[in-house]
Amino acid sequence: xxxxxxxxxxxxxxxxxxxxxxxxxxxxxxxxxxxxxxxxxxxxxxxxxxxxxxxxxxxxxxxxxxxxxxxxxxxxxxxxxxxxxxxxxxxxxxxxxxxxxxxxxxxxxxxxxxxxxxxxxxxxxxxxxxxxxxxxxxxxxxxxxxxxxxxxxxxxxxxxxxxxxxxxxxxxxxxxxxxxxxxxxxxxxxxxxxxxxxxxxxxxxxxxxxxxxxxxxxxxxxxxx
Numbered sequence: 001x002x003x004x005x006x007x008x009x010x011x012x013x014x015x016x017x018x019x020x021x022x023x024x025x026x027x028x029x030x031x032x033x034x035x036x037x038x039x040x041x042x043x044x045x046x047x048x049x050x051x052x053x054x055x056x057x058x059x060x061x062x063x064x065x066x067x068x069x070x071x072x073x074x075x076x077x078x079x080x081x082x083x084x085x086x087x088x089x090x091x092x093x094x095x096x097x098x099x100x101x102x103x104x105x106x107x108x109x110x111x112x113x114x115x116x117x118x119x120x121x122x123x124x125x126x127x128x129x130x131x132x133x134x135x136x137x138x139x140x141x142x143x144x145x146x147x148x149x150x151x152x153x154x155x156x157x158x159x160x161x162x163x164x165x166x167x168x169x170x171x172x173x174x175x176x177x178x179x180x181x182x183x184x185x186x187x188x189x190x191x192x193x194x195x196x197x198x199x200x201x202x203x204x205x206x207x208x209x210x211x212x213x214x215x216x217x218x219x220x221x222x223x224x225x
Contacts, residue, residue, distance in 0.1 A: 001087070001211055003081075003085050003088045004085075004091055004135070005131075005132040005133075005135040005136040005139070006077070006081055006132040006135060007073060007088055007092065007135065008134075008135030008138060008139070009130070009131030009132055009133065009135030009136070010077050010131045011107055011111075011135075012107065012110045012111050012131075012135060013111075013114055013131055013134060015107070015111045017076050018107055020076040021072060021073055021076045021092070021096075022096065022104075024075075024076070025072070026069050026072045027065075028093035028096045028097055029061065029065035029066060029069065029097070030059045030060070030061065030090075030093040030094050030096075031059050031061075031062070032059045032097075032098065033054075033058045033060065035055050035058070036053075036054040036058030037053055038051040038052040038053075038054075039051065056202045057094060057098050057100075057202055057203070057204045059098070061086070061093065066086060066090055069092075069093060070084050070085070073089055073092060081131075091211070094204055095204070100201060100202030101200070101204070102196060102200070102202075105196070106138075106197045107193070109190070109193035110138055110189070110193040110194075113184050113187035113188075113189040113190035114134065114184050116187050116189070117182075117183030117184035117187060120183060121176050121180050123180045124177075126177055126180075127168045128168070129167045129168050129169065130169070130177065133167055133169060133181065134181075134184065136213055137181070137185050138193060138194050138197060139197070139198070139210070139212055140212040140213050140214055141198060142213075142214040142216065143160075143163065143212070144185045144194065146159060147160070147181060147182055147185045147186075148173055148182055150179065150182045150183050150186060152173070152182075154173065155173070156171055159214070164178075169181075
């Protein structure tokens with residue numbers, strides 16, 4: 001999952017990354033399905049419950065094309081990037097191919113938010129995990145909601161402090177890297193991008209397990225993609 005967050009963040013920080021990925025010789029492949037139906041049977045009552053009827057974003061990857069696209073994604077990332085998994089390549093394929101997601105528009109808005117954030121702060125040398133945090137903020141509304149507004153240097157609560165420490169980010173809100181994150185998350189364009197990606201009609205996270213850091217109920221209750 002970390003590699004997916006890192007890839008998103010890298011493409012937000014440098015829009016050229018997404019351009020390189022989309023223009024690569026090995027294109028993303030995602031065969032849309034008419035329906036993916038997920039059922040569960042209660043082990044006590046035997047009652048069958050419909051968990052998901054995905055008619056908009058369910059699809060299949062390809063044994064030959066997806067691994068090649070994975071390599072294309074890794075090649076577009078900076079040298080400090082982690083290895084890219086089939087999962088990350090598959091999720092990116094879905095985001096790029098399903099037209100209703102409007103991924104290019106989402107990323108354009110997020111990149112604008114990041115550029116606006118950087119225009120008022122000189123972040124200096126950033127931790128290696130910084131792109132992953134930038135990408136994850138777009139996916140995790142709980143994380144974004146915990147980040148204070150620009151100029152508010154109230155000490156982090158327990159959850160946010162633990163998150164920042166785990167990612168090697170300063171737990172002091174007035175440092176340049178933290179000011180960058182605050183500016184980014186509270187930019188109008190960030191709000192538009194996150195709302196479109198997570199709450200739009202074609203969001204991949206409409207029913208079950210998402211790609212977030214903090215538990216997202218009820219989507220995270222079932223570890224099914």
